[in-house]
Amino acid sequence: MQVHVFENAQQVGKAAAVLFASQxxxxxDSILGLATGSSPIGCYQELIAMHQAGVLDFSQCVSYNLDExxxxxxxxxxxxxxxxxxxxxxxxxxxxxxxxxxxxxxxxAECKRYDAAIQAAGGIDMQLLGIGRNGHIGFNEPxxxxxxxxxxxxxxxxxxxxNRRFFDSEKDVPRRAISLGIGGxxxxxxxVLVAMGEDKAEAILKTVTGPVTPxxxxxxxxxxxHVTILVDKAAAKLL
Numbered sequence: 028m029q030v031h032v033f034e035n036a037q038q039v040g041k042a043a044a045v046l047f048a049s050q051x052x053x054x055x056d057s058i059l060g061l062a063t064g065s066s067p068i069g070c071y072q073e074l075i076a077m078h079q080a081g082v083l084d085f086s087q088c089v090s091y092n093l094d095e096x097x098x099x100x101x102x103x104x105x106x107x108x109x110x111x112x113x114x115x116x117x118x119x120x121x122x123x124x125x126x127x128x129x130x131x132x133x134x135x136a137e138c139k140r141y142d143a144a145i146q147a148a149g150g151i152d153m154q155l156l157g158i159g160r161n162g163h164i165g166f167n168e169p170x171x172x173x174x175x176x177x178x179x180x181x182x183x184x185x186x187x188x189x190n191r192r193f194f195d196s197e198k199d200v201p202r203r204a205i206s207l208g209i210g211g212x213x214x215x216x217x218x219v220l221v222a223m224g225e226d227k228a229e230a231i232l233k234t235v236t237g238p239v240t241p242x243x244x245x246x247x248x249x250x251x252x253h254v255t256i257l258v259d260k261a262a263a264k265l266l
Contacts, residue, residue, distance in 0.1 A: 028249055030235060030256045032263040036223040039257045040069020043155065043221050046255065047074060048083050050153045050217070056087040058145070060154030060212075061115070061124075062165075063092065063107045066221050067155055068114055075118040083119075090124040091145050093156075093165040094206040097129040097179065105193050127177065127205045134205060138177040142211060154215035158222050161185050162230045162243035166206035169242045175210030179203060209247055217253040220245070222262040231258055232265040 033039050047070065050057050061067070077083040092111060101108040108126050116124050125144065131137035145151060156164050163169065166180045180203065182190075187200050194200050212218070222231050234245040235256065241247075248254045 028235070028251075028254045028256065030258065030263075030266070032266075033257065033259050036069060036259050039221050039223055039259050041073050042257050043067070043070035043219055044073030044077065046219050047153060047155070048077055051083060051085065051088060054152060055084065056089075057152045058148050058150065059088055059090040060151040060207075060215055061090045061092050061111065062155045062157050063094070063110045064157045066157035066223060070155065070221065071115045075115065078119045085119045085121045088121055089148060090121060091141075091148075091151065091207075092124075092126040093154075093212075094204050095127045095129040096201040097134065097203040097205055099129060099201050101128075101130065127207075129201075129203075129205045134179050138179065138205065141177045141205075141207070145211065151215040153217045153219065154212060156212070156218060156220040156245075158220060158227060158230050158234065158245050159186055160189060160226055160230055162233055162245045164209070164212060164220070164245045164248075166204040167209050167212075167244045169244060171241060173210070173241045173244070173247055174208040176208045177211060178206060178208050180206050209241075209244060213247065213251055218248060218251055218255070220248065220254065220256045221258070222256070223259045225261045225264060227258075227262040228265045231256070231262050235266060 095107045099106050127141050168183045191197050233243045239246045
């Protein structure tokens, strides 16, 4: 695990974009694992700028997103389908991009289908992650054991409150999500985690220095051979 500390969030975004741009240039048909939330936006903005400047070509790339809310229409302003279109997909020439279907009639079957699709594509070459205040990655919340496959998750109160700002009211925040499991994340060949702000400092401390425990899902990343953590000074303040 490599940890790099930067002055501010903008530098974190640039550094993450450099890693993903290098991956795409090295392997033009890369399978990319993408994330949502505020943390990846800086990275996406930099990748868009590189593409629009003619530096970066995504035409052979395929992406798979980590997660999506359950029972939220895909065209809802707060869905991750909408987020990814607005923040990245509408601005680059990605060959194909996939987000799990939180509205599938059979959610258990959708979980299996999504895992099978990633496996059939050859697996994720580089996975982008944010981290929750409680150490969750994807929507894999603190638990008694690590999960493997894509699963349906009951969101914790802290995650609901953290996502409250994106919705009109707390009651509008979905209580369930479909998420790539810990095993799926760990199957990626390389992982890049980004974190900014003091509210992520405790989660970063536990991830980097604490015990490997499902109570801090991100701590499992310490057992992966190729993990890069990019943080600003605020998120690194407890290290």
